[in-house]
Amino acid sequence: xxxxxxxTNRFFLQGLLFVVLLLLATMPxxxxxYLIILLTTIIMYVxxxxxxxxFSGPTRYISLASAAFFGVGVYVSAMLGQALPLPVVxxxxxxxxxxxxxxxxxxxxxxKGMYFIIFTFGVSELIRHxxxxxxxxxxxxxxxxxxxxxxxxxxxVMVVIFMMALLTGYLIKRSKxxxxxxxxxxxxxxxxxIGINVTILKAMTxxxxxxxxxxxxxxxxxxxxxxxxxxxxxxxxxxxxxxxAIFGGIGQLYGPILGAAIFxxxxxxxxxxxxxYYMLLFGIILVAVIxxxxxxxxxxIQKWRRGGLEG
Amino acid sequence: xxxxxxEKVAKYFGGLAAVHDVNFHVNEGEIAGLIGPNGAGKTTLFxxxxxxxxxxxxxxxxxxxxxxxLKPNEICKRGIARTFQxxxxxxxxxxxxxxxxxxxxxxxxxxxxxxxxxxSLELLEFVGLSGVxxxxxxxxxxxxxxxxxxxxxxxxxxxxxxxxxxxxGLNPTEVAQAMELVIRIRxxxxxxxxxxxxxxxxxxxxxxxxxxxxxxxxxxxxxxxxTTDKKVIEVYLGED
Numbered sequence: 001x002x003x004x005x006x007x008t009n010r011f012f013l014q015g016l017l018f019v020v021l022l023l024l025a026t027m028p029x030x031x032x033x034y035l036i037i038l039l040t041t042i043i044m045y046v047x048x049x050x051x052x053x054x055f056s057g058p059t060r061y062i063s064l065a066s067a068a069f070f071g072v073g074v075y076v077s078a079m080l081g082q083a084l085p086l087p088v089v090x091x092x093x094x095x096x097x098x099x100x101x102x103x104x105x106x107x108x109x110x111x112k113g114m115y116f117i118i119f120t121f122g123v124s125e126l127i128r129h130x131x132x133x134x135x136x137x138x139x140x141x142x143x144x145x146x147x148x149x150x151x152x153x154x155x156x157v158m159v160v161i162f163m164m165a166l167l168t169g170y171l172i173k174r175s176k177x178x179x180x181x182x183x184x185x186x187x188x189x190x191x192x193x194i195g196i197n198v199t200i201l202k203a204m205t206x207x208x209x210x211x212x213x214x215x216x217x218x219x220x221x222x223x224x225x226x227x228x229x230x231x232x233x234x235x236x237x238x239x240x241x242x243x244x245a246i247f248g249g250i251g252q253l254y255g256p257i258l259g260a261a262i263f264x265x266x267x268x269x270x271x272x273x274x275x276x277y278y279m280l281l282f283g284i285i286l287v288a289v290i291x292x293x294x295x296x297x298x299x300x301i302q303k304w305r306r307g308g309l310e311g
Numbered sequence: 312x313x314x315x316x317x318e319k320v321a322k323y324f325g326g327l328a329a330v331h332d333v334n335f336h337v338n339e340g341e342i343a344g345l346i347g348p349n350g351a352g353k354t355t356l357f358x359x360x361x362x363x364x365x366x367x368x369x370x371x372x373x374x375x376x377x378x379x380x381l382k383p384n385e386i387c388k389r390g391i392a393r394t395f396q397x398x399x400x401x402x403x404x405x406x407x408x409x410x411x412x413x414x415x416x417x418x419x420x421x422x423x424x425x426x427x428x429x430x431s432l433e434l435l436e437f438v439g440l441s442g443v444x445x446x447x448x449x450x451x452x453x454x455x456x457x458x459x460x461x462x463x464x465x466x467x468x469x470x471x472x473x474x475x476x477x478x479x480g481l482n483p484t485e486v487a488q489a490m491e492l493v494i495r496i497r498x499x500x501x502x503x504x505x506x507x508x509x510x511x512x513x514x515x516x517x518x519x520x521x522x523x524x525x526x527x528x529x530x531x532x533x534x535x536x537x538t539t540d541k542k543v544i545e546v547y548l549g550e551d
Contacts, residue, residue, distance in 0.1 A: 176415040176424070179404075183412055186401035193361060194467050195387040195416035 013254070024159050028152045036155050040223065042264040043158045044216050045240060047165050049260035050253070051212040052241035054169045055205045057250045058181035062117045064238040065104065068124035069097040069210040071233035073217025075131070078227055081147040090157065090218045097214025098207045105203035112188075121238065128233035135229065143228035146221045157219045165212040169253050172205065181205060247289055249296025258297050314339040314471055314502050315360070315391075320369035322355055322526075329355040331526040332369065337471065342493060342503045344517035346510075346537075348547055352526040353506045354396055357473050360504075361393045362386040373471070390418055392469035394460040396476045396506070402449030406459055409448050410434055410466045417467030431466060438462045438492060454485040461492065465501070472496060474505040478512050490516050510548070514538065522547065 024043075028036055048066055056063050073093035080089050108119050135142050172178050183191040184198055192198050221227055241260070248259020266285065270278040293300050315337040322330040330352040337343045345353050358364040360371055362383040370379050378386055401409050414427040414434075422430075435441050438458040443451060448459060457477055464472055474493070478486045490512050497503050507513040513520065514534040522530040522543050530540045537543055 176412070179408060179412050180416065182404060183401045186403060187399045189363065189383075190395065190399040190401065190463075192383040193363070193387055193393055194413040194463060195384050195418070196412075197382075197384045199382075 040155045040158050043162050045264040046260040047162050047216040049241040049244040049256040050165045051209040053245045053256040055209040060185040063120045065120035066241050067233050067237035068127050069213035070217040070237045072097045073214035074221040074232035077218040077221035078144040078146045090215050093218025094211040094215035098211040101210030102207040105206040109202045128229045131229040148225045149222040154223045161215050249298025255298040312339045316372040318370040321367045323367045328526045333528045337504050341518040344513045344520040345506045347523035351523040390470040392464035392467045393473035398456050400448040407444040410462050413463045413466035434462045471502045478509045
C-alpha cells in the first residue's frame with residue numbers, strides 16, 4: 001500500500017514536472033511579452049533559491065552570500081559581454097562565482113552558526129563596497145552598460161539554467177553525498193568521524209551552488225542593460241532566497257521552487273495593485289507564514305494529504 | 312602485536328594539562344579498558360587518538376604508522392572508529408540511514424550501494440536494531456541509541472573501536488547486553504578500547520586496564536592487579 005503510494009507519488013511529481021517544463025518551453029508562443037519578462041524574474045528567483053537550498057538546505061549553514069555570487073555573474077557579463085558570445089559569457093559568469101565560492105568556502109566553512117551567517121553577509125557587502133570604490137576611483141563611472149539581448153532569449157537561457165540547477169540538485173540529493181550533507185547538518189563532528197571529508201564536501205557543494213547564481217546573474221544583466229554595484233550586489237538577493245526557501249519548505253527540492261515562484265509572483269502582484277502598501281502587506285504575509293507554517297508550503301501540502309488520508 | 316601506541320601524548324588547554332605525557336598501547340585483539348575519576352582526561356585522550364583534537368606534543372601510532380595530526384575522517388579511513396559519550400547520532404535520519412552512510416564512507420574506498428545496504432542490515436541485526444530500522448534515530452530509547460552508535464561505528468569497518476562510556480545510564484539488564492555485545496565485537500576480530508565507569512563491566516570484559524588521574528597514567532595491568540593497586544584504590548575505587 002505504502003509502496004504503491006510512493007510510486008504513484010513519484011509518477012505524479014515527474015508528470016507534473018514534465019507538464020511545467022513543456023509549458024515553460026512553449027510559453028513565449030502564446031503570451032504577452034510582459035508575462036515573459038515577469039516569468040524571467042520569477043525563474044531568476046527560483047534559480048537563486050534552488051541553488052541556495054542545494055547547499056544550505058541539508059547542511060543548515062545559512063549563507064547570505066548569494067548576492068556576491070549573483071553580482072559577480074552580473075559584472076562578468078558587463079565586462080565580457082561585448083567581447084564574447086552569450087553562452088561563453090554565462091559559463092564564465094558561473095565559473096568565476098564557483099571559484100570565488102570555493103575560495104570563500106575553504107576559508108570560512110569552519111565557522112559555524114551565527115558566525116558563518118555574518119561572515120557570508122560581510123563578504124557580499126565587502127565586494128559591493130570594493131567595486132564601488134574601484135569604479136569611482138579608477139574607471140570614473142559608477143555604472144556600466146551591458147549589451148542587451150532579446151527578452152525571449154533571456155527567458156530561454158534562464159529556463160535552461162533552472163533545469164540544470166534542478167537536475168544538479170536532484171543528482172546530489174540522490175547520491176551518497178546528499179545523505180552526507182544531511183549528516184553534516186545533523187552532527188558535523190560525527191560525520192567527520194565516519195570518514196566524511198566534511199571540509200571538502202561543504203566547499204565543493206557551496207561552489208556548485210554558486211555556479212548557478214553566477215550564471216543567472218550573467219544573463220539577468222543583459223536584460224537590465226544598465227548595472228552598478230548596488231544593483232548587482234543588492235543585499236535582497238541574499239535575503240530573498242532564504243525567505244523564499246523557508247516560505248516553500250526546505251526539506252524537499254520542490255519546496256524552494258514553489259516558495260520562490262509564489263513569493264516572486266506575490267511581490268509583483270502587490271507592487272502593481274498596492275504600490276503604497278506593498279511592503280506592509282508583504283511583511284504581514286511573511287510573518288503569518290512563518291508563524292503558522294513552520295515547515296513552509298510543503299509542510300502544508302504534506303499535512304493536507306495526510307489529513308485527507310486519515311479523515 | 313601493538314595495534315595502537317601513544318608516546319608521551321600531551322594536551323594542554325591553556326595552562327591546564329588535560330593529558331600529560333601519557334604512554335599507552337593497545338594490543339591487537341584485546342579489550343583494553345580506560346578508567347579514572349571524572350575530569351581525568353579519558354575522553355580527551357580518545358579525542359586525541361581519533362583526531363577530534365590536535366595533540367600539544369607527543370605521538371600516536373596505529374599499526375606502526377604515525378597518525379598524529381591526521382583529521383578525524385582520515386583516521387577513520389585508517390581503521391579507527393569511535394562512539395561518543397554524549398550521543399551524536401543523526402537524529403532526523405532513520406536508523407538505517409545512520410548506518411548506511413557510515414558504510415558508504417568508512418574505510419573502503421570502493422563500495423557500491425547494494426553492498427553497503429546489505430552490510431548495514433547485517434550490522435543492525437548484529438546489534439539488535441532490525442525492528443526499528445525505519446524509525447528516526449532521535450526516537451530511540453537511550454539503550455537503542457547507544458546500540459546505534461556502535462553499529463554506525465562498526466559500519467566504517469574499523470580494526471580498532473573506541474567506546475566512550477557505552478554503559479553509562481543503562482539499567483543492569485542493558486549493561487549485561489552491552490557487555491555481551493562488546494565481547495561479540497572482539498570475537499569478530501575487532502580490537503576494543505573502552506572508557507567505562509561501570510566497574511563490574513570493565514573488570515569482567517577487559518584483558519588490560521589503564522588508570523588515568525589528572526591527566527597522568529597512574530596504573531596499568533590486569534583487572535586483578537588494578538583492583539589491588541594502592542594508588543588506584545586511593546584516587547578512584549575507594550576503600551571497601
